[in-house]
Amino acid sequence: MRIIERLQIEADIVQGDLINQGLTLMLVGMGTVFVFLTLLVGATTLMSHLVLRFRPADEAVDAADDDVAAITAAVVAHRRRH
Amino acid sequence: MRIIERLQIEADIVQGDLINQGLTLMLVGMGTVFVFLTLLVGATTLMSHLVLRFRPADEAVDAADDDVAAITAAVVAHRRRH
């Protein structure tokens, strides 16, 4: 009897531990993710401002022609099969 | 004398063994090759019949223009780089 009880209790403790660990991991983890990405948002925004201020001449580039190339390639690939 | 004889006999046996092994391997081997490829012929023919029955719409394709496409791709790739 008493042994079983004790085992039962220990089991409860272990389970409690697991859940607690999970909860802390979740809180601290999501916290860190948000802190990190918030800092990244800040750093990126700052960086963009600095760049646009000090290198306004810098020609803007959009990856469009990349995609065009990709599309052309896709078309070719398509043609290849038909 | 008797030793040499025995060696001689053993040698003969070994040689006989080798030839026999070779013959059986040849017979069973070629047999298996033919059985396997016969089954493959059957399975392939059956498969083709099923496909042509159930997917007649399926447009026929020959792989000829593969390389043409490859060449076009090469040209594109070349252009892309310059």
Add this chain to the structure above:
Amino acid sequence: MRIIERLQIEADIVQGDLINQGLTLMLVGMGTVFVFLTLLVGATTLMSHLVLRFRPADEAVDAADDDVAAITAAVVAHRRRH
């Protein structure tokens, strides 16, 4: 005293060794480089003479247009397979 002296002398010897080794390496090394490349000059010149004598018809080629070559190769490969 005498110990220090001896160490001093040994040090000098070692240093002398190093410098000597360096000098010999330099002389023999540069010597070998020149001997080798001189032989290469000779062999190359001889080779060119022989080639130009025995294969004058051999069309001159410059390796400039690589990509074109690649494409041609692709075409050839294509032809070869069909």
Add this chain to the structure above:
Amino acid sequence: MELIRQIWFGSGLYQITPGQLIMLGICLLLLYLGIARRFEPLLLVTIGFGGLLSNIPGVEIATGNGLLHLVYVVGIETGAFPLIIFMGVGALTDFGPLLANPRTLFLGAAAQFGIFATLLGALGLTALGVMDFSVREAAAIGIIGGADGPTAIYVAGQLAPNLLGAIAVAAYSYMALVPLIQPPIMKLLTSEAERKIQMSQLREVSSTERIVFPLLLVLLVALLLPSAAPLIGMLAFGNLMRECGVVDRLSHTTQNALINIVTIFLGLAVGSKLSAEQFLVPSTLGILLLGMVAFAIGTASGVLMGKLLNRLSSQPINPLIGAAGVSAVPMAARVANRVGLDANPHNILLMHAMGPNVAGVIGSAVAAGIMIMFTSS
């Protein structure tokens, strides 16, 4: 006569187990989904075929000195393949939309909630005695919610090699099933009006910003979360090669020959973990179940964060793009775009969804770093 019996005993018909038959069927299904349904074909075709080979009885392919096993040891146990793929992903990724609208990083952050919720779920199942996952295993399972194949494989390799096969399969399968999993959740959590929201044209991003961003990213990781540095570092390296404009030949090879070669062998090696004895175990069911939950929660939290941002921000934000925060690039962004079009035929969300989509890649790599730091100590 003796040889005939040897052939028979050596044949698959004689040696094959029911489990292997089931797995052959499952692998053919993966191939069908990849080829006929075009679900993540690059990986379902390679993984599926690797799985076929791994369930052929009586021959060393996925074991011993078999090629697939060797590839697994060399490329996945070392972590090399996922990291090289990540470099290729970086070289293929256009961070422009993210730079044009950095706030979308918050969507990529929110979607990672799926990871930690799943971690908790795995520990919960263990506490209930349904499953038996250690904290490290639970962390590895959670990463499935990152919807990022290489990240999942990398983390599993570090924390739970024994589960790597099932985790990788779950990750890639659900990435393939994103078009089925996400839309109902997205529609459930958004109003018709919200789905109709049109977003303002993104500004153009200068090449200097594009070049500085990967350096900024790797330095921030170096200072704050070094355990995420291998993944983020390779991603940033690939992207720097892409954007810096002076190593185009390296960038081109990384985007093509290199990533293609590694993808082929990564797929085959992952397939080598689909052998019946390793895959047909209870924990696999738990992993598949939890993985599905992870995707659902990640999608939901991304959408909810989208609604929140829409409230808070001056410019309108369509909450649908939050679902792209789980990454699964570019599938999830296309899904957001499609659902948006259903609500409003003139509403092209694709480029706006690419922001949270790539942010999700960074987000799950960061989450991976946290998991590794907390559980491998």
Add this chain to the structure above:
Amino acid sequence: MELIRQIWFGSGLYQITPGQLIMLGICLLLLYLGIARRFEPLLLVTIGFGGLLSNIPGVEIATGNGLLHLVYVVGIETGAFPLIIFMGVGALTDFGPLLANPRTLFLGAAAQFGIFATLLGALGLTALGVMDFSVREAAAIGIIGGADGPTAIYVAGQLAPNLLGAIAVAAYSYMALVPLIQPPIMKLLTSEAERKIQMSQLREVSSTERIVFPLLLVLLVALLLPSAAPLIGMLAFGNLMRECGVVDRLSHTTQNALINIVTIFLGLAVGSKLSAEQFLVPSTLGILLLGMVAFAIGTASGVLMGKLLNRLSSQPINPLIGAAGVSAVPMAARVANRVGLDANPHNILLMHAMGPNVAGVIGSAVAAGIMIMFTSS
């Protein structure tokens, strides 16, 4: 002064052995045949140059920590290179002609008789005391008759690593010599009338058939002959990538960058087995002799089976295409086409010969599986 002597003692002129001089000559011959005569250049050039490097005295290249030795250990002892090449062959192979006329598989089967006849021959020479080959070595030598480089290297690696060099060289050399070896045999065994036979245009093959075939092939191997699964499996995988149409980027890389890279290192590694002490041994002569016999017998049995099929079948079959059953893709098919043109200038056999040609690849892989099963047990 001392250093001068050191240079002299370190020089090749001082160290080189007559054997090495002979091998340098042989390798230059291989290079000449590859470059000037265009015999199998992809392999004779790489093997020949690897052989040159391997016979430079007094430096570790094909031994110890030398690059060629390392490549050999990593790529050939493991079986990885031949299997990857086989994947590339699959990605380059068009099974259309085979699917349009499956009976040509019988020609691919018959041509494998050369393999088993050579096996018997090798054992016969041993019984006569001329050579001393074990059954496993004899089996590896026989596979030369498969006229398929990767298959020969793979089998030799499994059954007779010590003979791998000579076997690989023999296999590739005779594949290069196919245009010289086959025609006389083909003309000897066929009548002018038979060589004139025109064959009916092949039907077009649907993409679905092309996609299902490799799966059918690997499943059949799995059920009947697992020991052939590594070779057939990689061949089928490459072909599935080629035909499925959804992984073109992987297929393209497999057909180009990947197979080219592996070919370069495979050739160099095979060349590393052309060092004098390993290559200038009696057994090499036996192997070269038996290999020639294997090609001749394989060609003959293919042609004879062609004559038989022509008798039995309703549609006319030109027996010449039977010679293509030895594989040596695509050389043997071109030879059949050329001999056909000699007899009938309007008779284009090329596409018809491609059927048995690729069937021969499958056939010799199957024979390889049988050899491995029977002799490695």
Add this chain to the structure above:
Amino acid sequence: MELIRQIWFGSGLYQITPGQLIMLGICLLLLYLGIARRFEPLLLVTIGFGGLLSNIPGVEIATGNGLLHLVYVVGIETGAFPLIIFMGVGALTDFGPLLANPRTLFLGAAAQFGIFATLLGALGLTALGVMDFSVREAAAIGIIGGADGPTAIYVAGQLAPNLLGAIAVAAYSYMALVPLIQPPIMKLLTSEAERKIQMSQLREVSSTERIVFPLLLVLLVALLLPSAAPLIGMLAFGNLMRECGVVDRLSHTTQNALINIVTIFLGLAVGSKLSAEQFLVPSTLGILLLGMVAFAIGTASGVLMGKLLNRLSSQPINPLIGAAGVSAVPMAARVANRVGLDANPHNILLMHAMGPNVAGVIGSAVAAGIMIMFTSS
């Protein structure tokens, strides 16, 4: 709470050392030079980024099981990467100008004086007690004067693995700085008149000469200097593939996918030697100093030999092309061309400078062989 502290203790901010901060700065500088100044971008970008990753505290990237360390062990300790790069260099090198004017080989020979002078210098510093280099280390440092990255890495790997990082960095950095280092020396040693010298048009070179040359080269090395055979052999192999015209698909892959892939990983692996504890040591300063001297002396001796040849030879030779003899292909040739143009706007020296430039590659490989033979015995 405990976890927060764990994050803080795990963060870079907490763990980073001053040395790592310095190295991060140095690596960012290398990246700036590569990207903004376009100095040797292919290598400064990859090495610089590898260096960034190697100085992130508290994570295994350049150590233990980290990817960069594994790549270093597999690719550089074995010598494989430098040799493969050398094969690629051969496939990219046009020996035409050299064949059209073989005497330029003497310029490539003279420039190697920088190597041996630096060797002597390193031993001198040791004798003076300023530094402590063994003969083998001194030899490895000297090779920096070869202005050839793969050669320097290969030799350092054989003779002084401990210094490989600093030596590789010095070699690549100075190759990048060639446009700054060479012109003053060239102008100092030549008169305006000499710099104005125009050279006669090079004759066209037949394909046969191009094909025979690499074979001639490797045979000469085999007979005279086997210890140079690995480097020269791979260079000749790559060039033979380029010129023989029958393996264009292999040559094309070697010039693109293969050399690009190896360059990426070579750069990252070299970067892994830029960790603070390995790089911020006194010997690095000595190596950087001596490397600079080596380049200067090599340039000077090349130019002086150019002046001598100009005196001796019938046809005019512009001494500036002698500076290209240090190799640093093709940078040094472009520098010679530019300095020539400054003196005489109609004087195009580029093709004439390519001769000594590629001769310098052969020359430093020969010198490397000599170093290895004399010091590794």
